Structure formats: structure tokens, C-alpha cells
Amino acid sequence: MKSVVVRFPGSNCDEDMFYALQELGLNPSFVSAQSDISLADYDAIFLPGGFSYGDYLRTGAIARFSPIMQAVQAAADNGQLVVGICNGFQILTESGLLPGQLMMNEVPGFICDETLLQVEQAESAFTNAYTTDEILIPVAHADGRYYADEQTLADLESNHQIVFKYTSNLNGSEDMIAGITNKQGNVLGMMPHPERAVDPLIGNTDGQNFFKSILATVATQGVN
């Protein structure tokens, strides 16, 4: 198992992600978003939270043009796992790797909290290790309201692409969507931060099974 964390200028959850991957045995390294190397060697690619390039325009709108994104696209096409958390999710929708759009929270303003999520797809590549339907995961965002048109929402539902839903209306997301995959199920974006919930000392370990699921998926697929 080899994983990699893509660092965009302005990423600020890159180290948190790295430590979580390290502690759970996903064998991480870093790569700069400014480089244009291949990511073919990695089983899982992580786009962390933060404010890429300052996010003074629409969130993720500049980051999608980073040199590394071609390699991310290729990895997604190749069936490798691609995970975008928070700003990473925003970058994935901007890049077209995931459908829909993340907009300003319904009540404008940054929300830092822990929120209950409903695990909608127990067998996905990112959730197969969870044994409960509800998990508590930290959130920290100002632009987390998931929006897509009705047809897209219907497709997401029928294709089982909605992986996590909020259990109460946190930010005004359509259908309370917190995380989705692409149609193939190998690219996931979610606003909540499982990497902040892996250590008993910090008071929440509900994020551990997210990473254990990825480990199990990679082990089963036998990639690399």
C-alpha cells in the first residue's frame, strides 16, 4: 500500500492527513501540486483541506489548473482511489472528477463542529470497515453546501454514489449530502474531516474506519 498527499499552496490539512495515513498504515508521502510527475505508483491519492491558492475566487477554481491535476485525472481514470476532503472535494468538483458544486453555507459563515453522518453505502471502497450506520466526524468549512441539478441528484441516488449524508441540516446541502463518489466508485469527495478523528487523545476515533476501509479495498484489489 502506497498513498500520497497532494500539497497545494494554501493546503492546511496536509500534515493532519499525512499523520492519519501514517498512523493507520497507509504509507504516505507528499507531492507538490506544482509538479507534473505521474501518480501511477500510488494506490490512493489524497487531496487535503485548506484554502488552495487562497481560494479568493470560487473554492478550488484555481487549484484545478495545478500541474498535478493531470496525473490525478489519469489516476482516477485508471481506477486508483482518489479522495478529496473539504477543499479537496471542492477541487474534485471543479475539475469535473465529481459532479455538482460546493457553495457557500446556507447561513453564511465558517462552521467548526463535529457532526453525525449517516453511512449510506456500507460496502463502498471508503466505508466497508464501518460497523455502524452513524458516525461522528469533525467539520470545518464555509463553502460546504452541496448543490447539483435534479437529474444529477437522481443519478447519484440511483447509482449509489451518495456515501455520507448529514443527519441534520448542517449547511443547506441538497439531500443533506456530505460525501459522494463518482460513478465508478473510486473517486470520493466529502466535506467532513475523518483525518481529524483517528486518535483517542483527541476524543474521537470515528475516522479510523474510513482509512481502514481504504486499506481493505486496496488489499482486496491487490494493486501494487
Next chain:
Amino acid sequence: MVEMVSNPMANEPNPTDIQTTKLYEAWGLTEHEYDLIVDELGRLPNYTETGLFSAMWSEHCSYKKSKPVLRTFWSKNERVLQGPGEGAGILDIGDNQAVVFKAESHNHPSAVEPYEGAATGVEGILRDIFSMGAQPIAVLDSLQFGDVTSKQTQRLIDGVVAGIAGYGNAIGIPTVGGAMNFDATYQHNPLVNVMAVGLLDQDLLHVGKAEGAGNVVLYVGATTGRDGIQGATFASAEFDSSEDQNRSAVQVGDPFMEKLVMDATIQAIQEYGDVIVGVQDMGAAGLVSSTAEMADKAGMGMILDLDQVPQREENMTPYELMLSESQERMILVVKKGHEDAVKQIFTDADLNAIVIGEVTDNKQYQLTFDGALVADVPVDFLTSAPKVELPQTEPARLVEATTAQYQPEVTDATAVLKQLLAQPTIASKAALYRHFDCSVRADTVIKPGGDAAVVRVRGTEKALAMTTDINSRYTYLNPYIGGQWAILEAAQNIVATGAEPIGITDCLNFGNPDDPEIYYELAQSVAGINEVAQVINTPVISGNVSLYNETDGTAIYPTPMVGMVGLHTSTDDITTIQAKQAGDVVYLVGELKAQFNGSEIQHMQTGSVSGDLFSINVDHAQAVQAKILEAAQSHYVNSIHDIAEGGLGVAASEILFGTPFGAELTLAAPIGNAFSEAPSMFIVTVAPAEQAVFEALMGDEATKLGEITENPTLKLVAQDQTINVSVSDVESMYKDSLWQQLQ
């Protein structure tokens, strides 16, 4: 239409004009100070030089008025690696690691432009931390606002909260704590004090020194614009509501740029620490303050070529370039010949990195512009504002006050408790803190809402506790005792989490020091803080002074904010405020004295505070805190909460919030005492199995109150009345009141 001229300095008044029109007075220099400059230089200073002195000799940069008081601070013990005088103070925490911290005020800018004022407050203090070579790990905000129901206050709160959120969240340093208080005294002068904490590998410690003639002065980060010019002078004057306020004196922040500068600076120090001689951030009075101070600390001179300074606007003059407070800029002094390697790290991050001058051995501060020498003044003279000894007078209100105590009216104790929990100062601030990212970096063990925040030191067994504290109603009634109380309260919060207090920083927010009564308040508050600092072994390693917090001649209450850091040698010792299980025994630790002057209940029932405070037995307070700490470190207790505003009644409620439990307590005193406020009191819960060892440790200091119950009701039986209320009732008062008042 202004005529464009080839040299932007052409329109500046000449030295004689400056003397005859007394332009320097508008920049805050007195006639006496101006005459000193003329004497020292042996000629009239030009426009640029006059500007340099006006900034460097402002109170904000020179502390010329507060220094006689600040100098008395005790700032040395076995842990101190760096005391006051640098970007931030540094304490040894073992394992070759150190904690770096400082607090700073951004009151004047926040009053004028709340968003940018607060944002750049966070920004400036973070630069102070990473300029020492440290990684910032946490930010705390101590905010004081006026009447919560006024539109003006709500506008300020919205701006300040959004500014802190906009900056701290983006740069990725968690906002883990602080305080928010409300009092009419701050109606026109809100206070925004920001404390930042960093972690340092001791081998990487860097200070702001420009040693070694010939070494190069490297400018890194953002370009220089016209924002914040004369900001230091602006911060050294009071407001007059009849005048328009000078918005150009407020800087504008760019957290993305600052993150790049922060990461690159830390990387440069890690990789090239041996050839980086000194590091200093450009804060108040920008380029002049940073470079002149670095030269002065090394006893050297410096020459800067201002044509090299990267500029964001056209036709900037030397005066503007030197006094601009544009953000996200740093100065590095690098050994000659190594500048290219250091520059590379910054240019790789798309940042400016430009050699703008060099260290000289002639002890002169020299600036060239457009090929000409435009300033040439002695470094040590520029950095040594003439000291000002100011008179002190005890304010009349203090002379007349007695310790006769206010007697609260408690006809329905349950109603009084609910009303107290709804006071803006006591009620939960969660609805506002929710906008701050408190968990980025994934190290925050105790988040906002505890007695102190706790951040673990990754890769070790250690953690750091941190808090900011002030209750200016106490300092108003007695500046000395209020000062003692502020630091004791901070220590109380630290030990309640199981950490040992190891040091403090401060922000001294006062009115115009030229008023002898205000200077008295400043001196007395500092003396009170200083006495306790020595008793509890927490040296004062950094700090900041904000004077002239007054509008139309009315000053704020004396507000000496104390920021304290504590050390957990083991994360196993971390203790929180919430009750943990039914059946645990509840104790009051410390002496419950009937003291109501300055209390929340006095303010709530009379609309103001009055009377003198009882003197504090500091040794006893310290002894109680030491026992609390030992109880936490011995793991005899399941929870500890300090008793502060609103007294035992409020504290007993708070330990039940967010739990499924209630409590049944008996107080051998009149019910009014449940709302008394005195230092060094705690409410503690202990498992029955630990009861004997806990009582043996505490001796007479612990009074058993009752126990935690399954039934979620708070019952407090006093001699004359009983509080009996469902926890959800009081919790909703606590949770919703501030939010409702802000709507």
C-alpha cells in the same frame, strides 16, 4: 490633478518648513523630542528622518511611557530561554523543545475596521512566533466589547469574529480559546487581544539581530504599499468622535501570502539556520522598526537601498516605504555569500526575496533612494526614545472605596441562577466560536469551552495548556488586587486541566497614560500581576502595551489581560470540567468567602460595580492551586472546574452541561454565597474509591458538597433556600441567551 514629478520626494516640506510649521507634532513628536533630535544630529532632520523618529519614538514602538513600569516585570527563571524584547518569549519544556508565545493588541485598528483590524492582529502575532524559528500551533483571542444589544457592538462583533475566522482558518492555525466579555466601558473602544503559541526545536532558535558587518539584509514576502502608514502613531493616540478616523492607518491582510511566508521562513531556518544570522517580522512601523532594532541589538549600523524594496504602488517616497505597515513581510540577515541559497526557498514559493542592504560597522542607520543618501542617523539614538517619567495619583474613586460588600437580593435563587447564566459575559459563546477552526492540525485535546485549551505536542507525552484571562471590573475597583486576580484566574484555569503553569504574557490595555490616575492604574495592575507571577513561578516572558484606549476623554476600565501557558508532562494528566459518572462525590476546594463587589451578580442587579475588593492571600491561593494540580496529576479526580464569574452556582451548572447527569449538593451557608466570586475556588468530582486519598491530600481545603446523580436535576440546598432545576432548563439559558441577544 497632481502633477507627476520624477522624484516623488520633490513635494515634501524641507527641514526648515518642518521646524517652522511643527509638522512633527502632527506625527506625535513633542517639541522637546524634536529639539533633542536637532541637537543630536547637529542639523535639522529632513522629512524622511522626522518620519523615522516619529514612528520609532511612538509609544507603540518605544514603550517610552510604560517602560519604567514594564521594567519591573520578573522575567527570569530556569525555563526562560528568551525574555521580553524579542518577537516572542521562549520557555524550555524539555526534550530540547521550547514553547514560544506572546500576546498583542489590535484595538485601535479593530475599532475602525473590525474585519481587517482583527485579521491583521492574528497575522502580526503569528509572524512574531515564526520569526523566532517556531511553528505556530495555536491562537487565542481575548475580546472585550460594549453593550451586547447595541447595533454598534453587533457590527463590531460580526467584523472581529469574521476577521479572526477569515485569517486564522485560512492560515491553518487553530483558534483554541480565549475569552469574550461585554461591558459598557468598551462601547467606543473595543479590545482585540490575540495570543499565539508556537513550538520550537531549541537548535533552531533565532532572534532579531543584525550581526556581522557585510552581512546582507534580505527582504522577503509581500510588496510594500501605502497601507498602515503611521499605524504606530495612530495606535498611540486616543479617539475623538468628532473627527473622521483614518482608515488608511489600518493594514489589510492576506492569509494565503502569510502562510507561504510562514512555511518558507520556517523551512529556511530549518535548512539554513547556521547562515541566517537574524530574523525579524515587519510589524508596527514596518521596515524602519524591524531593521533599526536588529542593528541596535547587535550594536551595528545598517545601510538600505530603498530602490530595491519591492513596491505595490507607484511613486512611493522613502517616508512611505519606511513607515508602511503592509503585512506578510519579513527581514532576514544572512551571512554574506549565502544569500542565494536562502533566496531560493522563497522564490520557489513565488515570494519576493531581495537583498535591500547590508550590515555596517559605523553604527549609523543610512537610507539611499534614487542614488542619494536620504537619511543618516545614529542607530542607538533612533531606537532609544527619551524615557518619560509620568506622575501617578490614586483615583478618587479608589481612595473613597471600602470593602463593605454589596449584598445580593436573592428571593428566588433558581431565577437568579438562570438570569446569571444568561448574562452575556457568562453565557456560552459557542455560537461565535463555532466560526473559528479549533481542530485543524488535529492536536487540540481540549477545545473552547473548557477552563483552558489543551494542545498536545505530537510525538511526545507532553501537552500545553493555554488561557487568557481578565476581569476588568475587578481591576477597576482595585487595580492591584485586580491584577493579582487576573493572573491567579489564569493559573486556576491551567491547573484545572492538570497542567503546571510555566509562564505568562500580557496585553496591558489602558487609557491615556498622561493622566496620572491612569498611570497609577497601570503601575498598580502591573505590580499586582508581578507579585503573583513570582509566587507561582510564572515569569513574564513577553507582552504588549496598548494605551490611549479612550474616546472623548473617557478611558476604558484598566484591562491588563494575562495569557498563560501550562505544561502537561503526560497527556494522562489532562482533566476536563464535565462530571463523568453518577455517584462521584462533589467537593468545593478553596475558601468560599462572601464577596460580591465587582461580581457578576452585583453588575446584574445594580447595572454597575462598586466598592473595594478584599485583599487576596496569595500564598494560600497558590497552596490551593498546588493541591489541585497534585490531585489532577495523581489521577484522584474525575473532573475539575474553576469557580469564576457567577460563583459556585454557575460552576456547578457548567460541570453538568453536555452530560446526562445531575447533582445533589448542600451548602452550609446562605444561598447568596453560591454567587460569590473569590480567587482560587474549584468544584471537583471524585470517584468514591479515590475519596479517602483525595481528602487526605486536600485536608481543610476541600468541603464535601454532595454527589453527581443519574437524575438530570441540579439541586443545591443552602441554609435559607434551595435551587432545584432541571439541567436542561439552565443549559438552554446558558446556550441560547447570547445568541438571542445578538439577533
